[in-house]
Amino acid sequence: MEINLGGLAFDIDFHPSKELVTTGLINGDLHLYSYAANALPQRLLKVRAHTGSCRAVRFIEGGSAIATCSTDCSILTTDVETRSPKLRLEDAHGDAINRLINLDKTTIATGDDEGCIKVWDTRQRSCCNSFDAHCDYISDITFYSEGSKVKLLATSGDGTLSVCDLRKNKVQAQSEFSEDELLSVVIMKKNGRQDDWKVVCGSQTGTLLLYSWGCFKDCSDRFIGLSPNSIDALLKLDEDTIITGSENGLISLVGILPNRIIQPIAEHSEYPVERLAFSYDRKFLGSIAHDQMLKLWDLHDILQGSGKTVPSQPANADSDSDEMKMETSLPENNKGTKRKSGNVFSSSSSFYADL
DSSP states (O other), rough: OEOOOSEEEEEEEEESSSSSSEEEETTSSEEEEETTTTEEEEEEEEEESSSOOEEEEEEEGGGGGEEEEETTTTTEETTTHHHHOEEETTTTTSSOEEEEEEEEEEEEEEETSEEEEEEEETTTTTTEEEEEOSSSEEEEEEEEEETTEEEEEEEEETOOEEEETTTTTTEEEEOOOSSSSSEEEEEEESSSSSGGGEEEEEESSOEEEEEEBOOOOOOSSEEEOOOOSOEEEEEEETTEEEEEEESSEEEEEHHHTEEEEEEEEOOSSSSSEEEEOOOOOOEEEEEEEETTTEEEHHHHHHHHHTTTOOOOOOOOSSSSSSSOOOOOOOSSSOOOOOOOOOOOOOOOSTTOOBB
């Protein structure tokens, strides 16, 4: 299935339990579509959510709302049922916001162009953690949780990987500078002992950097034969296999330890793949690229011949999930950013205009 978005998209996300997919565009638009096998997708929502580019979108609150962030430094939430705005956070960061993920139903994390990461409680409508983790843009964020222990892992244009401890409210570890920008991150090998876990990062030169869990100072392995193009998107299929999206538009199935290219599985276009995501039931793989198209691939069909089957989503996923249980508390003093940022959400209906 293909959807012409009419503009360059920066991010996509699937509803956690329904056949809905959302995307954010360069002109600030938020789109919401319904989809089904053997049927044409239907656009349910198109609004001008931001004055700047809408760089990231995520379903939150169990799928009842969509959170978006923008180069205009704001975060907004939109009600899926009523299609109306719920909350707006002006000046959430001191700089343009580049990434947003949901940690649980009411907690999100955001990263900006100057390397600051913040965690927000949408119920208390406030910032509960802030980390000056990097000196360049945050390219990707994932997380690991165990009970109330939550750690954010982020990659940056400054060429480093960081690990932020939410309970201690500090940057726990940071890698040495790599030779080029790090663009994407996933956690692998979680079926074994924690000592065997790997953090995989995609880079601008097409090399995959592998870090051993707990030893983040320097990478333990490099997969250098994958692609001459940048690896802009990573998506974990299972604990041994990832799906990569590259600058040349190719989507590939890649094995980790042993490192090998299993096979190319799709070609979105000749343009860079921006993001990849699974539908809630893992029947579809969604991809967006610089060709302004959202494509939904039948995951079973594209994996045929690879020897891989479609796994169900693990209970303790290291990607965006509503399964995590966490406790957050407001620190006495949040670390500042370049300019004063607002810390309180407010209702905003006048900002939106249907297009």
